Amino acid sequence: MRIATFNVNGIRTRLPNLLAWLERERPDVACLQELKAGDEAFPADALRELGYEALWRGQRSWNGVAILSRHGPPVPVRRELPGDPADDHSRYLEAAIEGLVVACLYLPNGNPQPGPKFDYKLAWFERLIRHAHGLCRSTHPVLVCGDFNVVPTDALDIYDPRSWRKDALLQPESRACWERLLAQGWTDALRSLNPDAKVFTFWDYFRQHWQRDAGMRIDHLLLNPVLAPCLQAAGVDRWVRGEAHASDHAPTWVELDLSRLPGGR
DNA sequence: ATGGCCAGTTATACTGGA
Numbered sequence: 716m717r718i719a720t721f722n723v724n725g726i727r728t729r730l731p732n733l734l735a736w737l738e739r740e741r742p743d744v745a746c747l748q749e750l751k752a753g754d755e756a757f758p759a760d761a762l763r764e765l766g767y768e769a770l771w772r773g774q775r776s777w778n779g780v781a782i783l784s785r786h787g788p789p790v791p792v793r794r795e796l797p798g799d800p801a802d803d804h805s806r807y808l809e810a811a812i813e814g815l816v817v818a819c820l821y822l823p824n825g826n827p828q829p830g831p832k833f834d835y836k837l838a839w840f841e842r843l844i845r846h847a848h849g850l851c852r853s854t855h856p857v858l859v860c861g862d863f864n865v866v867p868t869d870a871l872d873i874y875d876p877r878s879w880r881k882d883a884l885l886q887p888e889s890r891a892c893w894e895r896l897l898a899q900g901w902t903d904a905l906r907s908l909n910p911d912a913k914v915f916t917f918w919d920y921f922r923q924h925w926q927r928d929a930g931m932r933i934d935h936l937l938l939n940p941v942l943a944p945c946l947q948a949a950g951v952d953r954w955v956r957g958e959a960h961a962s963d964h965a966p967t968w969v970e971l972d973l974s975r976l977p978g979g980r
Numbered sequence: 981a982t983g984g985c986c987a988g989t990t991a992t993a994c995t996g997g998a
Contacts, residue, residue, distance in 0.1 A: 724986075724987070724997080725986090725987050725988075727987090727988090728986095728987065728988090729987095749987095749997085751987065751988065751996095752988090775988090775989090776987090776988055776989065776995085776996085777987090777988080777995090777996060777997080824996080824997060824998055825998090826996090826997080826998060832996095864997095864998070866998095879998085882998065883998080884998060917998075919984090919985075919986090919997090919998060920984085920985035920986050921983080921984045921985055921986095921998095922983090922984060922985090924985095931998085933998080962986095963985090963986075963997085963998080
């Protein structure tokens with residue numbers, strides 16, 4: 716089973732790109748972020764024509780997340796991250812698909828920092844760490860994926876950190892949260908299979924960063940200890956970033972062999 | 981230190997992104 720995460724940066728203008736990717740790569744499950752559209756604008760019919768059932772939580776103008784599945788409709792588990800009833804951002808979805816728990820998240824960007832947006836990012840991260848603790852210890856297989864808006868290291872996860880020193884994605888506080896999350900026992904799929912390689916998932920629209928391969932790794936897929944033995948491969952569909960009118964992110968995926976789960980399937 | 985490029989908005993300049 717192949718599961719991908721893709722920050723589409725606007726599902727309305729990006730629908731042709733999204734459909735082209737789904738048709739060519741045929742992921743079994745796709746987690747989307749930054750729909751930038753209300754619930755009523757979600758293109759459920761176009762996705763169903765390609766064989767995908769969807770669960771979504773939109774929001775006007777910004778945020779918005781969705782989980783697509785071509786193995787029957789995703790069974791909703793949560794539509795929000797616990798811990799702050801006043802938080803109305805559409806940034807989290809959790810669903811069950813064929814016995815697998817899939818969480819799709821869009822962690823706050825946090826710029827500019829310092830400031831209230833950075834505070835919100837760290838508070839959201841704390842809530843995620845709290846909730847992920849239970850997911851990691853679950854006896855069920857769990858995958859948590861999405862746009863984490865964290866560049867884990869200077870050495871491997873960004874083309875050159877110098878001009879990004881003050882950016883929220885590289886701050887020690889952001890990275891400390893990421894490390895605490897991983898320390899629960901999660902496997903960072905892309906990094907575990909590429910321990911020494913620079914692998915990017917995002918290239919901004921400025922200064923020909925895509926053409927120069929000046930990217931960073933901020934889209935991540937985490938496997939809990941039950942699921943980790945199933946990890947077969949991980950990668951980035953870079954061709955999607957090179958298309959006309961592309962999102963600034965590329966789809967990032969894992970290939971899982973679920974027959975390796977305890978009990979087998 | 982700044983700004984470069986995008987998408988969306990009840991738009992024709994701004995916010996948010998990262």
